[in-house]
Amino acid sequence: MKSLDATDRAILALLQEDADIPMAKLAEAVNLSPTPCWRRVQRLKEDGVITRQVALLDPAKLNLGVTVFVSVRTNQHSQAWFDRFHAAVTQIPEVVEFYRMSGEMDYLLRVVVPSIAAYDAVYKRLIAGSDLFDVSSSFAMEEIKLTTALPLDYAL
Structure with missing residues (x-):
């Protein structure tokens, strides 16, 4: 697994707040274009950093x-x-x-x-x-x- 840089951490922070964030908005927030941002998200999934995306429900x-x-x-x-x-x-x-x-x-x-x-x-x-x-x-x-x-x- 490649070590996480500041951009990876920023992506993870945003995804932890809202896993449904549109890729274009996520990319803009971390100063990337959508394709490189998507590749980073895919790498984070492949490396097992992102294990799954779920809906949080109000008990x-x-x-x-x-x-x-x-x-x-x-x-x-x-x-x-x-x-x-x-x-x-x-x-x-x-x-x-x-x-x-x-x-x-x-x-x-x-x-x-x-x-x-x-x-x-x-x-x-x-x-x-x-x-x-x-x-x-x-x-x-x-x-x-x-x-x-x-x-x-x-x-x-």
């Missing part, structure tokens, strides 16, 4: 106003256990993020649901068939900052 308008952070601890650390747990978690669409952690907890999940009752149903699916030591849920009271834009100052 409240989809009746998903409750965000739950779920901390999971286990005393099972075999690959077979993880494979079963991973398969179970990935089958739950309300789980929108899933991380293996260091420190006190083993896994952290972010779950979006319409209500506490809906989370209870997710919780029951999560623990069914999973040998978990501890599951702790924290409900977000207020969303202070949420962004999908990554900082670009560290890009090589």
Whole structure:
């Protein structure tokens, strides 16, 4: 992969704000003509810097106003256990993020649901068939900052 220059970073910053920006407008914003700008975008895709383009949806308008952070601890650390747990978690669409952690907890999940009752149903699916030591849920009271834009100052 070729290292990123200032123009690549500018393209990425603009695409992170609006992936639907017309190529002509993107090119103008980064002082390129459309064809070289398009080639750069294609290279960023081929290099795996741009992994996909998606639509971001408003959870409240989809009746998903409750965000739950779920901390999971286990005393099972075999690959077979993880494979079963991973398969179970990935089958739950309300789980929108899933991380293996260091420190006190083993896994952290972010779950979006319409209500506490809906989370209870997710919780029951999560623990069914999973040998978990501890599951702790924290409900977000207020969303202070949420962004999908990554900082670009560290890009090589």
